[in-house]
Amino acid sequence: ExxxxxxxxxxxxxxxxxxxxxxxxxxxxRSNYINWVRQAPGxxxxxxxxxxxxxxxxxxxxxxxxxxxxxxxxxxxxxxQMNSLRSEDTAVYYCARGYNYGxxxxxxxxxxxxx
Amino acid sequence: QSxxxxxxxxxxxxxxxxTISCTGSSSNIGAGYxxxxxxxxxxxxxxxxxxxxxxxxxxxxxxxSGSKSGTxxxxxxxxxxxxxxxxxxCQSYDSSLGGWVFxxxxxxxxx
Numbered sequence: 001e002x003x004x005x006x007x008x009x010x011x012x013x014x015x016x017x018x019x020x021x022x023x024x025x026x027x028x029x030r031s032n033y034i035n036w037v038r039q040a041p042g043x044x045x046x047x048x049x050x051x052x053x054x055x056x057x058x059x060x061x062x063x064x065x066x067x068x069x070x071x072x073x074x075x076x077x078x079x080x081q082m083n084s085l086r087s088e089d090t091a092v093y094y095c096a097r098g099y100n101y102g103x104x105x106x107x108x109x110x111x112x113x114x115x
Numbered sequence: 116q117s118x119x120x121x122x123x124x125x126x127x128x129x130x131x132x133x134t135i136s137c138t139g140s141s142s143n144i145g146a147g148y149x150x151x152x153x154x155x156x157x158x159x160x161x162x163x164x165x166x167x168x169x170x171x172x173x174x175x176x177x178x179x180s181g182s183k184s185g186t187x188x189x190x191x192x193x194x195x196x197x198x199x200x201x202x203x204x205c206q207s208y209d210s211s212l213g214g215w216v217f218x219x220x221x222x223x224x225x226x
Contacts, residue, residue, distance in 0.1 A: 035215065045206075050215075058213055100208065101151035101206060101215075103163050103166070105161055
């Protein structure tokens with residue numbers, strides 16, 4: 001069974017850093033495309049980042065230069081390193097498998113940026 | 116402001132048919148990129164409902180269907196049921212932004 005489980009969310013001050021993890025089971029992360037998508041409280045979905053099977057990475061303009069997507073093949077886990085966090089980064093962050101669309105999504109991790 | 120435009124809300128009585136529109140532009144839907152739909156129940160993650168404009172993943176009832184024409188797409192739900200009450204999002208790819216783009220979401224209320 002395919003599963004994605006996010007962790008690492010929490011409260012962080014503006015300008016701070018946080019690393020989210022997305023542990024995958026039922027499929028091999030290095031052979032798949034994995035995205036991060038976020039949802040601010042009461043708002044819609046916003047694509048954040050994508051990593052290809054060949055390690056190519058892509059980012060939304062809103063996070064480019066501040067966020068880094070990566071993976072640990074030995075742990076079958078995806079990461080999102082978030083630096084220079086702003087209040088507008090407050091959201092539930094989901095990892096989702098897929099290139100054209102997300103066929104499996106994790107349950108989400110809440111990141112709150114506030115002083 | 117979302118790249119794809121959806122109505123904020125739609126409603127219908129049990130058993131009725133409702134449609135949700137999704138309007139894009141020449142850099143996403145109009146460029147030929149497929150449209151996909153997600154259902155998000157309160158407090159849960161999005162769930163894939165329709166992929167590739169009009170395909171249903173295993174387990175999704177055939178009451179749900181999708182279509183695409185030009186720069187727009189639509190999700191139709193027939194035989195409305197109480198459990199269909201949720202937020203619905205359309206999604207495509209945008210060549211100028213280089214990633215997925217979403218509609219702002221449509222809240223479906225079953226009266």
